Amino acid sequence: MAVRVQQEDFDVGAELLALRQGNPKIGAIASFVGLVRDINEGDSVAGMTLEHYPGMTEKALAAIVEQAEGRWDIYDALVIHRVGDLKPTDQIVLVAVTGAHRGETFAACEFIMDYLKTEAPFWKREKTAEGERWVDARESDEKAALRWR
Amino acid sequence: MAVRVQQEDFDVGAELLALRQGNPKIGAIASFVGLVRDINEGDSVAGMTLEHYPGMTEKALAAIVEQAEGRWDIYDALVIHRVGDLKPTDQIVLVAVTGAHRGETFAACEFIMDYLKTEAPFWKREKTAEGERWVDARESDEKAALRWR
Amino acid sequence: MLTVLYFARLRDALGVSSERVGLPADVSDVAGLVAWLRLRGGVWEDELAPGRAFRVAVNQDMADAASGIKDGDEIAIFPPVTGG
Amino acid sequence: MLTVLYFARLRDALGVSSERVGLPADVSDVAGLVAWLRLRGGVWEDELAPGRAFRVAVNQDMADAASGIKDGDEIAIFPPVTGG
Numbered sequence: 001m002a003v004r005v006q007q008e009d010f011d012v013g014a015e016l017l018a019l020r021q022g023n024p025k026i027g028a029i030a031s032f033v034g035l036v037r038d039i040n041e042g043d044s045v046a047g048m049t050l051e052h053y054p055g056m057t058e059k060a061l062a063a064i065v066e067q068a069e070g071r072w073d074i075y076d077a078l079v080i081h082r083v084g085d086l087k088p089t090d091q092i093v094l095v096a097v098t099g100a101h102r103g104e105t106f107a108a109c110e111f112i113m114d115y116l117k118t119e120a121p122f123w124k125r126e127k128t129a130e131g132e133r134w135v136d137a138r139e140s141d142e143k144a145a146l147r148w149r
Numbered sequence: 150m151a152v153r154v155q156q157e158d159f160d161v162g163a164e165l166l167a168l169r170q171g172n173p174k175i176g177a178i179a180s181f182v183g184l185v186r187d188i189n190e191g192d193s194v195a196g197m198t199l200e201h202y203p204g205m206t207e208k209a210l211a212a213i214v215e216q217a218e219g220r221w222d223i224y225d226a227l228v229i230h231r232v233g234d235l236k237p238t239d240q241i242v243l244v245a246v247t248g249a250h251r252g253e254t255f256a257a258c259e260f261i262m263d264y265l266k267t268e269a270p271f272w273k274r275e276k277t278a279e280g281e282r283w284v285d286a287r288e289s290d291e292k293a294a295l296r297w298r
Numbered sequence: 299m300l301t302v303l304y305f306a307r308l309r310d311a312l313g314v315s316s317e318r319v320g321l322p323a324d325v326s327d328v329a330g331l332v333a334w335l336r337l338r339g340g341v342w343e344d345e346l347a348p349g350r351a352f353r354v355a356v357n358q359d360m361a362d363a364a365s366g367i368k369d370g371d372e373i374a375i376f377p378p379v380t381g382g
Numbered sequence: 383m384l385t386v387l388y389f390a391r392l393r394d395a396l397g398v399s400s401e402r403v404g405l406p407a408d409v410s411d412v413a414g415l416v417a418w419l420r421l422r423g424g425v426w427e428d429e430l431a432p433g434r435a436f437r438v439a440v441n442q443d444m445a446d447a448a449s450g451i452k453d454g455d456e457i458a459i460f461p462p463v464t465g466g
Contacts, residue, residue: 011162012165016182020184024187024238027186030180031180031181031182032177032180033177035175051389053389053439053460056439056458081466089173106255118462119444120463120465121465123391124465136462137461199381200305205355208359267378270374270381272379272381285380
């Protein structure tokens with residue numbers, strides 16, 4: 001398991017390759033990439049700043065991945081989440097899960113994303129034409145996390 | 150939408166980048182990579198040959214992607230499936246789906262994989278220590294496809 | 299005439315990958331064609347017996363027993379698929 | 383002493399990112415600490431009012447109203463998270 005919080009961008013292809021290297025029992029890799037969109041809540045977005053709670057963020061992400069590992073038969077999981085200033089089309093987050101079969105890797109990958117959205121201390125501040133604003137939490141994210149209970 | 154059946158390997162990072170390039174409304178990319186494992190049904194596997202039905206394969210894959218596009222609010226989808234001789238750790242298949250939000254992209258990506266497994270005319274022939282054998286279809290794959298009905 | 303294609307394990311078992319056959323007079327659907335092929339006996343009777351797992355496509359679309367067949371069609375018979 | 387951290391919109395609204403406070407004598411859980419902070423009035427009363435959406439972590443673990451607090455703890459108060 002690896003969890004990284006960083007300002008730098010990441011190379012999805014290289015990360016997936018590193019994650020599966022050396023384990024010929026892996027038959028499945030499910031992954032998710034979150035990107036900055038140029039629009040949110042109907043307003044055009046010029047960029048955003050991602051704030052986090054250093055120390056707790058890494059701890060929370062590791063706990064989420066551990067839950068996934070306890071729940072599904074997977075081999076490994078990787079979470080990379082960026083912080084700092086980002087602009088539209090920039091990558092925000094990568095979650096990748098390896099396993100023998102696809103069902104477990106899909107479920108674990110989606111579970112990690114859903115929990116990350118509601119449990120990991122990150123906050124987005126958007127730049128729009130009307131100025132900067134903190135992004136509000138979405139009820140749909142709460143619901144997405146609740147369905148795994 | 151793009152569907153490719155090819156002998157050559159593919160570069161996941163480059164494919165995902167190409168898929169999202171030019172659309173800053175994309176907030177989510179769910180993807181799946183299937184790999185050749187060195188073990189199956191308890192036997193060690195030295196390699197496999199993937200046969201397909203040229204013409205129908207591409208048509209079947211396109212029909213599956215169209216179903217996904219009709220069912221979920223996604224932007225684009227890509228399916229690459231290799232044929233010919235492959236060895237353990239080789240990439241077999243890539244399915245990638247872009248959209249505004251993660252829920253739709255996860256669902257569409259898993260749907261495409263589940264249908265590909267039961268509807269697209271590919272057949273695997275494995276090389277084991279006891280010789281070559283055709284891989285049997287799995288009941289679990291039938292069940293995985295049925296849950297989308 | 300029909301083009302009939304066989305793939306994978308079924309092609310190996312039947313020993314033929316493709317053939318051209320005249321549309322038999324009383325065959326108008328997949329069930330009829332399969333029954334007609336079974337009349338060849340031997341491996342044909344075994345492999346295409348009711349209850350054996352095989353799939354049929356008509357003109358590159360998945361078909362079922364009731365799917366119609368007409369002159370000029372491309373029929374394919376193959377085992378359940380195992381890609382991905 | 384407690385270390386109390388504030389993040390994101392709450393930090394901006396309260397105008398403080400971190401402070402060190404003596405553990406108030408009658409405070410033993412998250413609910414007690416929040417009630418004590420509300421006594422500061424003004425934005426504290428507004429932002430930490432019952433029904434407002436905020437989260438509290440104790441020693442970097444998500445906590446709830448009943449979670450215990452003891453001398454030396456690191457408490458963080460922040461809005462619902464919006465990463466990913």
